[in-house]
Every structure is written in structure tokens, then in C-alpha cells.
Amino acid sequence: MKITCLAFSMALMTSAVAAQQSDPIDRFGACMKTLRAVASSKKGISTASFERLTSGLSPDLSVLEFLDYQPEFRSPIWDYLSGLVDEERVADGLEMRNKWADTLAMASERYQVDPATIVAVWGVESNYGRNFGSRPLLTSLGTLSCFGRRQAYFSGEFLSALKILDSGDIEPEQLVGSWAGAFGHTQFMPSTFLRLAVDGDGDGKRDLMGNVPDALASTANFLHKGGWREGQPWGYEVVLPAGFDSSVSGRREKRPLSYWTTRGVRRADGQPIAAADTAAGLLLPAGPEGPAFLVFRNFDVIYGYNAAESYALAIAHLADRIRGGKGFVTPWPTDDLGLSRLERRELQTLLLGRGHAIGEVDGMIGAKSRDAIKIEQQRLGMTADGRAGQKLLTSLRAGAAGR
Structure with a gap:
């Protein structure tokens, strides 16, 4: 029997409420039973495959801390862009x-999307394949x-991830990524992979983890299907x-260009x-x-790749x-600009020099x-x-130089 999205959401809510007083392991087990019951009807995943792929799976509650901390929404725009579009990332992009x-x-x-834009997505999403994320996707x-909010959304992505593994495109041990489930060179969510990933090199698989041609072609396909207009800025x-x-x-408040020119707007x-x-x-970010x-x-x-204007501006600017x-003509309205990644590494080195156990300089x-x-800001009166x-x-x- 086909289970509707509403019934699926209600089943998850009922499972969560029933397990509210139980410990996380019990609650997770009850939730997995609910997901197993709908996996076949929603994704064509057999009970045997579900059991095989989720055997030994346990929750990692640390991912819940990231639900409300996304830099594209919390960081000042000049901080966000300083780390994503710096000289290092531009040189690597070239x-x-x-x-x-x-x-x-x-x-x-094939997809009528220019190379610079494809490369810019790659650069912002994984630093050209250097930073995939290391969290096992099925666990996250x-x-x-x-647990947490948006359970219906993430359960759909969980089932999509199972579908990917069941199809054999990617091996289970390879499927790692961000806390939210994005993976590969250009960080597709599992449902996006199922819809838009393509075989870029003709080897019969769609592999965004270990295959650069697949990742670049899939990204171009994503933009093409989103309505990219070739040759337009x-x-x-x-x-x-x-x-x-x-x-x-x-x-979203689009108007004819003549509207803007008659009001004195001019290109920088x-x-x-x-x-x-x-x-x-x-x-006006x-x-x-x-x-x-x-x-x-x-x-x-x-913007459709990741619904944040600062994110879209980072990719657009990196492509340019x-x-x-060149960089922007008008300066950001701040007297304390953000740091490039080179400068962030320098800052971390200085923090280590002052005895702070911050881990790796990355x-x-x-x-x-x-x-x-x-701690340092408080010491400095900031x-x-x-x-x-x-x-x-x-x-x-200055403090390091004076010591």
C-alpha cells in the first residue's frame, strides 16, 4: 500500500512522541522501525537491504548542535566571503x-553552463575536493x-542515501560528508543525487565521491535543469x-533594466x-x-544550489x-574586515602560541x-x-612581536 507524505510524517511524529520518555538508543530504534516500514513503498528499498545497510547504526547527537549554526546565515557577509573567495581559492580554481x-x-x-561557474561551485562546496566532510552519512x-526539527525532511534524505547505496553507485564506507548529509566533490544531498547526478565519464556509475568528471557533469546538469541561461551573466x-x-x-523584486537606469543606477x-x-x-547584502x-x-x-544569498554571491564572485x-569596487561597511584562510591560519597559530588548545591549524x-x-578579546578589552x-x-x- 502506498504511504502518503502526510502519513509518513505522522508516523514519524507518533514514533517520536511514543519514545519521548525513552533513552536516545531506544528512541532511535523505534524511529528506525518506522523508517523501515516505509522504505519499500517510498524508495523501493527491500526490508533485507534496509537491515543490511543499517545494521549496527546508532545515533550521533552531536549533529543536532549544527542545526542552528549555519555560517551563511549567521556570519557577516564580509566574513563569509573573505574565507570563501580569497586569493588562494582563486589560484586553485584557475x-x-x-x-x-x-x-x-x-x-x-552538453549542459550549456560555463566552466568557471562549474569550477566555482566545486571550490566553494569542497575546496576542489579537499574537504568532503568526514561524518558517515547514514549516521548523521x-x-x-x-531527533530535532525537520525530521520529515531528513528522513527523506536518509532513505535516499539508502537507495544510493542499494543501487551500488557508491560503496557504504565511502559515503561520508557534512553533518547535514551533503557529500562528494560538489556536495549533493542524496535526493539531489538521485534526481540529477549523471555519469560524466561513461563508466556506468554516478560517483560524486571519487570521480571528478561525474561531479563536474552532475553540477552542470543541476544548473542546467535549474534554468541556467547560457551566455548571460x-x-x-x-x-x-x-x-x-x-x-x-x-x-525577487525584479524590474526591467530601464527601471534601474532611470533611477541613476550605474555599473561599478x-x-x-x-x-x-x-x-x-x-x-544589497x-x-x-x-x-x-x-x-x-x-x-x-x-541560489537554488543552497538557498542563501551570501552563498550564491560567493559562487558568482568566485566564478568572476x-x-x-577583480574584487568589489565598493568597500564593505565595516572597520573590521574578515580574514582570508591564510590569515585565519595565522590567527590560529598565534592562539596556539598563547597557550590555547584549539587543535589543528586549518x-x-x-x-x-x-x-x-x-578569551583574547576579553583580555584586549574587545x-x-x-x-x-x-x-x-x-x-x-603586535603582542607576539613584543614578546
């Missing part, structure tokens, strides 16, 4: 574009299916006239805005005092830089680094918010 030129050319021709998705930086009414801004690079009345929205952008349909397609473009400001930063900025780095440099 190297990867050259190394995989033939593969990118084939994907670009199984936990999120049974994602947008460009603009300059607003004094006293501009910013209430008309918004990515000095080029004329096209006369064609293409619809564009005005994006840091308000009217910061960089402003007119964005087109292709920006929305990038890989094509030879340029990733995690919980231990933030705790150490708070706001103890755990933020890694230029002022803190400058102060720690």
Missing part, C-alpha cells in the same frame, strides 16, 4: 580549470531523521546614487548597462552603504575572479578557536563575541 579543461569543455557543451541523516556590481530608495531592493566597472529590458533585482548588485536569472539558479575579474574557525578568541577579524589579528601580531 589551476583546476586548466587541469580539467577537457572534462569541463564536455560538460559545458539517521540521527536527524529521529549572473549579475554585476552597481553603484547607487545618493539618497537612493533602497526599499525597492530584493533579489564603468560599462554601460544594456539597453535591453532584461529583468533584474537589486541585491550589507544594506545600501555596502556593495550593490543587479542580479539576473542565473543568480537565482545558483576565475575569469580574471583555517577553519570552529568552536575551540572561537572560545580562545573570546567585545568578546568569538569573531575572527582584522583588529584581533593585528593586536595578536
